[in-house]
Amino acid sequence: MRHLCCPALLRSPVVVLNLFLVACGTSPLPSNPVTDAPDEPDPVNPLPALRTDQVIVAHRGASGHAPEHTLMAYDLALEMGAEYIEQDVLPTADGVLVCIHDDTLDRTARGPEENCTGRVGDKTLEQLRTCDFGSWFNEAYPDRARDAYVGLPIPTLEEVFQRYGNGPDVRYYIEIKPNTRLGGSVEQTLLDLLHEYDLHAGAVEHRQVLVQSFIPTSLLTMRALDPDIPLIQLYAVGATATAALASNYAFGIGPSSSEVSPALVELAHSLGMAIHPYTINGEDDLAAMAAMCVDGLFTNFPDRYRAVLSQTDYGCPAPIR
Ligand code: G3P
Numbered sequence: 001m002r003h004l005c006c007p008a009l010l011r012s013p014v015v016v017l018n019l020f021l022v023a024c025g026t027s028p029l030p031s032n033p034v035t036d037a038p039d040e041p042d043p044v045n046p047l048p049a050l051r052t053d054q055v056i057v058a059h060r061g062a063s064g065h066a067p068e069h070t071l072m073a074y075d076l077a078l079e080m081g082a083e084y085i086e087q088d089v090l091p092t093a094d095g096v097l098v099c100i101h102d103d104t105l106d107r108t109a110r111g112p113e114e115n116c117t118g119r120v121g122d123k124t125l126e127q128l129r130t131c132d133f134g135s136w137f138n139e140a141y142p143d144r145a146r147d148a149y150v151g152l153p154i155p156t157l158e159e160v161f162q163r164y165g166n167g168p169d170v171r172y173y174i175e176i177k178p179n180t181r182l183g184g185s186v187e188q189t190l191l192d193l194l195h196e197y198d199l200h201a202g203a204v205e206h207r208q209v210l211v212q213s214f215i216p217t218s219l220l221t222m223r224a225l226d227p228d229i230p231l232i233q234l235y236a237v238g239a240t241a242t243a244a245l246a247s248n249y250a251f252g253i254g255p256s257s258s259e260v261s262p263a264l265v266e267l268a269h270s271l272g273m274a275i276h277p278y279t280i281n282g283e284d285d286l287a288a289m290a291a292m293c294v295d296g297l298f299t300n301f302p303d304r305y306r307a308v309l310s311q312t313d314y315g316c317p318a319p320i321r
Pocket residue numbers: 059088101175212234254278279298
């Protein structure tokens with residue numbers, strides 16, 4: 001094969017590792033969507049190069065295609081060229097951080113009622129292990145249903161770190177959800193995991209991990225524990241009024257898409273902050289947001305956003321990342 005004898009490609013550690021993995025019969029890793037974007041199609045990772053460089057955040061994984069917050073949704077997101085995979089985390093009754101969006105199990109879990117309905121924080125990890133977190137997707141989206149989704153487990157954050165590691169081709173965008181468990185020590189638990197899985201240095205040095213929350217006190221708790229972890233202040237409303245305040249502790253802002261305007265993008269950038277709106281899924285909306293020169297955005301369809309960014313050079317400055 002031509003790429004086997006190309007010295008430039010062999011200088012890429014991702015390509016070399018993928019050649020090794022393919023030779024061993026193992027799935028290749030996705031290439032870094034920006035820094036490793038090839039000039040011509042790469043037979044191992046045939047992702048189109050980006051004409052506009054923005055940060056693709058796979059919201060709950062590639063959750064438009066696969067059940068949210070399953071390893072399958074995260075795998076797919078990385079295959080589609082997402083730069084970050086998002087985890088919403090909540091603590092179980094026994095203090096384990098699990099990846100799930102809702103405070104309750106009822107929408108996305110199926111299984112024994114005593115284990116798979118009600119509040120996540122009232123269940124132990126052992127109870128959650130009995131639940132199926134994929135079948136709901138097949139019920140809700142029959143046009144995208146797959147047998148492989150039936151029975152998918154809930155991942156713990158630790159399992160996510162174990163699977164994807166701390167290499168150059170994965171970044172984590174972790175949201176601390178409102179919760180009353182662990183006496184407010186979710187931040188410490190998260191920090192401990194970052195150290196345990198050698199992600200702390202990557203988070204601090206090149207934002208391999210971003211920690212996001214709607215709750216300023218949660219971000220301030222994290223900052224008090226470790227002032228170097230990059231933080232994102234989320235907003236349902238009110239981004240324009242309080243972005244300047246957030247610039248005292250946060251690396252960036254994550255406003256609802258309805259809040260975003262060229263003026264808000266300009267305000268964020270004037271404060272030296274990244275702006276990553278959520279959650280944008282339609283092609284026209286993705287293009288409109290990209291044209292406003294946001295630094296990146298959350299989408300359930302990282303493939304669509306990547307296509308938008310690959311098709312058009314919007315003339316934006318390099319994103320803050
Ligand atoms: O974290 C960005 C976005 O995901 C916030 O909304 O409700 O989907 O967590 P939500």
